[in-house]
Amino acid sequence: MKIALLGYGKMGHEVEKAALAQGHEIVVTIDNEQEWNERIDLLKKADVAIEFSQPDMAFANINRCFDLHLPIVVGTTAWYDRLDEVKRRCLDEGQSLFYAPNFSIGMNLVFRMNQQLAKFAEQYGYAMKVAETHHIHKLDKPSGTAAKLANDILAESSRYRQWSIEGDCPADTLPIEVTREGEVFGIHSITASSPADRITLTHEAFSRVGLAQGALAAARFLLGKKGCFTMDDLF
Ligand SMILES: NC(=O)c1ccc[n+]([C@@H]2O[C@H](COP(=O)([O-])OP(=O)(O)OC[C@H]3O[C@@H](n4cnc5c(N)ncnc54)[C@H](O)[C@@H]3O)[C@@H](O)[C@H]2O)c1
Known part of the structure; x- marks a missing residue:
């Protein structure tokens, strides 16, 4: 997979390590608003985005991916008060979203x-x-x-x-x-x-490895599917 990492903190780095070990490619990392402005064009090269940013940023980041029709896996938590809004847009527009509060x-x-x-x-x-x-x-x-x-x-x-x-x-x-x-x-x-x-x-949890591997499994699952998915669908 060609992966865009949205949020390049503790989980972003862990996902990168696991992705490279599995032979995937990281085409872009975006870790703040300035990088959104500078690197948004690189997102068009990605098959899927994996989002581990901040609770107050996840909603905007999801919408940015929807604008580009880029499938997105969201690990960030504490934005679920806007989940209904996100699901509605996802289903209305035939977008691809996977979210989970825990990927382990x-x-x-x-x-x-x-x-x-x-x-x-x-x-x-x-x-x-x-x-x-x-x-x-x-x-x-x-x-x-x-x-x-x-x-x-x-x-x-x-x-x-x-x-x-x-x-x-x-x-x-x-x-x-x-x-x-x-x-x-x-x-x-x-x-x-x-x-x-x-x-x-x-x-x-003894490390973040299981979380990163779960997020990659979710990304593989999401490719080629339209709709809103969770770990229950993956299992
Ligand atoms: N679902 C899961 O399995 C799971 C597992 C671990 C952590 N989390 C959640 O994932 C989120 C990230 O966790 P973390 O430990 O990596 O945090 P972190 O603080 O180490 O990293 C978050 C990164 O997001 C970046 N960021 C800020 N604004 C951004 C924006 N607009 N666009 C892109 N990136 C931006 C920050 O610069 C930071 O580097 C948290 O909400 C955490 O609770 C979920």
Whole structure:
């Protein structure tokens, strides 16, 4: 694949390393607004764009790719308040979009286990909690991954009406505990507790390699397809 990297920070570099190792080509990297002005023509040489930038930039970057009819894989999180708008344009215009709050295969397995645990907790009256720990440079909180875990629990629950990161939550609010420390790649835990016992699911990423490889698998999947896809479609 000829790949354009939008966002050339920690994940951009990791995707580049994995892409080159798999024999793909990076035709352009764009890491700020000035580079958008200088390098936009190089995007026309790409088969697909892979976007890991900032929460406040993802929406504009997606639209720029749509303007060029360039398929785009979006890893950036915390822009999903605009997801409906993006999906509408994608479907109306026959564009190609893949988005995921977490590209790791292991974490996506935990998403499925979490959905099952949430059903079980609802049936047997367990209280639930989500916790996430990431490196101190992370801009958004909670992580997109923790937000998905929490939303999937809310979808099964009659006890919880919303989630919160504030601590001391009222009974109808699912707590998400957020920790920022050192260079932690990402730890997510889901706990279901009853007076009799506790069940915990934990996923810990040891590096960003699995995320980069997942994003490349998503790009390969997206080529030649029109529409809006997620990891469920890839699996
Ligand atoms: N979906 C996943 O699996 C996954 C995994 C890791 C990180 N993330 C998310 O991806 C995003 C990036 O993470 P990171 O760790 O690489 O962050 P980072 O801060 O290391 O890199 C982000 C880069 O985006 C650049 N940037 C800023 N404005 C831009 C613009 N207009 N166009 C292009 N690039 C621009 C910045 O200069 C920076 O280098 C975050 O939102 C993070 O939460 C998602």
